[in-house]
Amino acid sequence: MGKIHRKLFALLLLAPMFLGIFGSCDKTPSKTGTLMDFVPENASLVFKISKLENLQADIEASSLLSKFEKTAPYSFFTEKTALFKNLQPTSQSLLCINEMNDSVSAFTFISKHSKNLFQLDSIKNKTVETLQIDKQAFQRITIDKQIAYSAIIDSVFVVSSSQQILQDILKGKTERDATFKKVFNLPSSNGFTALVRGNKIAATDAIKIDFTSWSALDVAIAPESFSATGITLATDSIPQLLNVFERQSPQYNHLAAIVPTDALGALSFTFNDAETFQNKLRLFRGEKNTTKTTGIFGSVSEVGSIQLKNETAIFIKSIDASLTDDALARFVSAKSMFREIEISSFSEPQLFQKTFSPFINSEKANYVFQLENFFVFTESESTAEQLISSFQNNATLKNTSYFENTAQDLSTASSLLIFKMQGEFSEPIASFFNSKSRAGIKNISFDKFPLAALQFSFDRNFAHLTLSCREAGASAKSVSGGVSEKFNIKLESPILGNPQLVEGKNGSNNVVVQDIGNKLYFISENGKILWTKNLGTGILGKVEEVEISGGKQIAFVTQDGFYIIDRNGKDVKGFPIKFKDKITQPLSVFDYDNNRNYRFVVVQGKEVLMYDKNGKIVKGFGFSKTKSEIVQSPVHIRMSNKDYIVIAEENGKLNILSRVGKTRVSVSKNFKFSEIPIVEEDNYFVVITTENTKERISQDGKISSQKLDVSSNYWFTILNRTKVTKDDNLLRIDGKLIELPLGLYTHPQLFKINRNIYITITETQEKKVYVFDKNGKLLNGFPVYGTSAASMAEGSATGLVVKGEANSVVFYSVN
Template identity: 35%
Template sequence: MRFICFFLLCVLTYSCSNNKAKSPKLINFIPDNTSVILKTANLEGLKSSLNNSDFLQKISEVNSYSSIKNKLVPFTRLNSKNDILICFSKNSKDSLDCSLITKYHKELLRTDSLSNYTEETLTLKNKTITKSTINNSHFYSTIIDSIFIVSSSKNVIENSFSNIVSDTELEKIYNTTNNDKTLSVILKPNNTFLKSFFIEDSLSLKSFTNYIVTDVDISQNNIFINGITKATDSTKSLINIFKNTIPQENQVQNITPSNSDGFMSFTSNDFKTIETNLIKYNSQDSITITSPLFNDITEIGVIYEDKNRAIVLNSIDLIATKDALAGEQNVIDTYREIKIYDYSQPSLFSKTFYPLISFDKANKYCLIDNFFVFANTIELLQNIIASYQNKTTLDNKTYFEDIKENLNDASSLMLITDYKTLNSILNKNSQEDYNYKLKGYTASAIQFIYDTNFAHVNGIIKKNKTKVSQNSVSEILNIKLDTDLLNGPQLVTNHITKEKEIVVQDVNNNLYLISNEGKIIWKKQVEGAVIGAIKQIDIYKNGRLQLAFTTPNNIYIIDRKGNNVSPFPKQFNSEITQPLAVFDYDKNKKYRLLVTQGKNVLMFDTKGAVVTGFKFKSADNNIICQPKHFRIGSKDYISFKTKNKLYILDRVGKTRVKPKTSNTYSNQPIFLYNNTFTTTTLNGSLVSVDSKGNVSTKNLNLSKKHNITATNKTLIAQSENKLSIKSKTIELDYGNYSNTQLFYINNKIYVSITDLQSHKIYLYDSQAKSLKNNFPVFGNSAIDLDNIDKDKNIEFVTKGENNSIIIYQIN
């Protein structure tokens, strides 16, 4: 018996390990000639980021970019729930091939709703390939061991059956990627797409390093890059000249004029090591005599100004560096009390530090504090001196401070560019002469920090903030979706960061969660339109928040990752007629979910079970507003109304207060105002019922088409072109107005209303004064207002054009 058990155990162990060994990974199917790999865990978020990025939209018209974009169009139809790899390569005809690899599931490609879509099945040696056509665009796909592979190239798919390979170095690089970012980019050795990051032609990416992998975070006005690079050959890749050195603090920005084109800086704790490594890299004679000028230098920089260059040496021993220049003391000019000297060895820098420095005409120099500055013109030196003394260097500019926040203070190699230089680098890579109109991108950066056998990479392309005046409103984001919006956007809380995010639904009933930087976190299709506002609850009582809402036939509870919380969604045969009401009587997160269906109110717990203790049966007529919970003293009240009756119940659904007189009610909500249950009649009167059932009526002279909102001490009413805030009335232009909204933030009341006809948003304080001097602003829906981030300014979100969301900031 023991032998049989032992035999079965061996078979089971072998079977499990064998299956595991045979289980392929996405990277095993990367085509051989792939140069660039994009990895994302959120295809919808990637699409949105690419479409909304100001920088990427500016470069999208260039042929090389648009050809990539066109190749990606068929893949945007995929509905992947897993990691996706997008691979770019050049084929034998130097044409672009694009391939996508992901795990297969049955809803991965929904073709039933696609017009102009056809497909046919091809057979290759008993292997099945699907040829698909969308609007005359062809692509090929297959499934191998649950891996779905689709490509613009038939050859790529054919080769995928035999090209299951393992690249150990690539796998190590791949495993460093982060799924929390918009995407990860892997550049393989000798990639044919990206040629250089640098200004100098002597610095090509091909000779600089091998593998580069970066996580890329794309928002509307920023692109942040963070990753590593690794060169496998220690002598043939330039990045390895920093091996066995320690990066020092970059300081060249302290002396670079803000009107320059940018600068490059490289640092070391020991420049002798850099020189030795460069001798090997350049295959020079090892007995080359080195200059004592660099013995006490921690940083060398190159400042760019058109075709001119200034070379900067950052010295830690001024006396020793001056001694090394003892034979170079011929004064040729004095500017602002700083002497400018002649320099007889302008080629020294290129001979010593090529290819980092290729400039060999720096025949003049001056000393500014601890910086020895060499240049080819007196004018350039004078500009550097004046900028330093006037404190108009890059380090004094707010736009440089903005990008510096995302960079390390110390790096082995760093490049800072202005918009003109960034434009020329882009053209160098696209081989086109194009004006990208990047004037807003005043400073961009890339830096490399050498570590043991690899280097960290940081990069930033950032649109500098437009200077705004105080007491003004500025548009900070305009987020475009693929489809028109069904309703106005709403703010919800991110329980991790405590900041706000945006929830919105499109006309295809897709629900989106969008970050306050404009990135789509997830997109999820629900059955039907969301009714009313979405609530947030903590169903597990652990601080994590879920979204709770109803559609016409379902209750949904969705977690932060876009997953349904079991046992929801809960489906109903009869139509749900009012927004979901969520009650937390004792603030202990023991939620009650109230669903209204015509005359009936059903109460559920968070497990989807009917709360049997709630005894309310049915109203006399259809309920015309969302049920609400109020607490006065120690007593709970549940209130709702029909056309002719106001219900005020206790927790178990029994009548707690019976109004002593009846009215014909409007469909406006019920509020607790002055500790009374307050709403309006159909003819525009204000009705208040106290806890004893006494009824008071006040004629507000409201039209039948009116709306109200209230706190316990503040009543807001809108009727036709009149907006009343407490006792004050404002006359608006005649229009089609959204419901009035009241926000209470930082002990201050804000009142908002939107004219949907003229697309104007108005905002007032509790004294009926317009809040800021440039209201009204453009918008097409009611707003949601709060502080969405960690600064002190408050923001609001609204619908812009049919498919866009606008975020405004009140400065």
């Protein structure tokens, strides 16, 4: 991909950079015919400039072009350069660039001669010599050791950095190509037009690519963007790659939906007649024999490649996936499964290179998998998994704000579309710098320019051409400015329960997760397993975070034990506490005064045991036993500066106790408790029953009932003042309705992070994790892939952890 249009990208992006030096001009341009006659032979770029003063201001304000300020060409072509700051043309001007060799380019400036065009009288440190060679008279001008050569020919002023070029112009050796004259004379409403010669670049050792003849582009420079639109012309006299799109209608480009945001680039080409397109490519390559096609591409409208950091992936977009799947069947054999996507080996790894060279040159299409109507081919299984993850997490170009901005400049359908990403267009640009300047390019950061797009749409005997590069701001690297997958780690056995985030050392996030072998894992936010511990039985409910002495610990219960473990995997002194009788509810942790004087409540059937942070029974707590089984973990509620301990029994009795275990509120009514925990709302205790009633109990024991018109899947939860309910696919956040896609959802969970409230919920059939803020807005980048309830935590960066496949933990970084 990069070889086909590397120089074209560079020329278009560099075009304005060469022009930062030419003062101002008259607003009324003259006829251009005479100027065209002095364009040097073999110029690779010709710029038509009408309003130099405006152009220079645009260039200086451009956040992209300013990146090259310290490179040699930019320094040479600046208004500070004494030779050029004194040029003051009063009509349209031309700037021509000739490539002298791989590292040196020469310029030639052409304009109608006028009285004040080039004033030398006031210039110090200058030398002006008149030379005559082969009866040709011209001047050699030296200012501050910079040399240029000038002449006035038929009232046209010409100055060049190359003596040879000027002499050739004087001899009449100028650009005579008929196609150049066509593009030169195309009408333009823009003050800055770039004429670009189609450059020949080696695609392989055996093939030389001639893509097109000349392109004419109107260039627009804004502080945060650089774009160009125009046409490009190919000729029939010699084979040119653009002509393979003849009689092919541009098709919709879908590649942004499959390209990961961390890719370096991508290419897509489209066709509506696969057989004709392949025949034209064979003719272009000079192949006389018609090779047999596999029939795979008959139902395909788009083919492309994705340049990743370590390899190149290939994709095809089918208009009928079942037909394409049938055509592929004899070339594939099942290899593995990843996130319910089958990855198969592919027996024709050279197929795409043989069929679509020079557009695609990869010969390692070893594996194939299907994502909707895309069939993707990779060199390795690990890359296949990477692409599947990005697609399922919406971590693709289509879901980014910077692609949306760039897409405004592009057509939805085109013949050829090229993306350069992660600032990778800096290397093509560097090819037009001398060797000294290339070192400077490596130190330039293009983080704010994550995407440049070049698009060709064939139309009769020419193609429309569009270039766009826009600044994206600080969120350029994250998916839609929001979320990116940090790691996906597989455990020894399937996961038991849900992974959970806890705070680690130095403000980092750590993952706590248990597998069905009852092994507990403690994993860093970088995916490294820090330690494991065999517990012998499963953890009940959630792990609680505490801080007993010198750092954070995790506290939890199993059926036979109460554990507190530090961040290094060591048991805190006095723990674990083992029990003969079965523990029946998850651990409750109370911190009445937020002073870390914790009370830990363990439930065994009807018994309530309260421990202090040293593992000792709290003697001052007088409530020890209920009349029937306890059906929920006891909760602590603080209301009106009073502490309440709430315990629900199977027989319907609601115990509302003081810190010491005495009845604080007498409740006269029995309830059919559901799994929804008892909470405080507006200074009332709230119970949601299995009969879908909402019971509100005041602090003096008065009860009011409300019948809820909801399904059996209803859920109610509250954190601080943020209230969330779920009724099938209807999610309400503080009363704001969010209608989720139909599906099976986990209970919504609320997390307080950086003083903000976030709500997580997972659809378990489509395996999508949603995160909303307290205003009901879905966070950028979501939903992402996940199969369980998701846990969030505040650390050095906000993290989210969720179960992936049966034995895998997926960690996301959320902005």
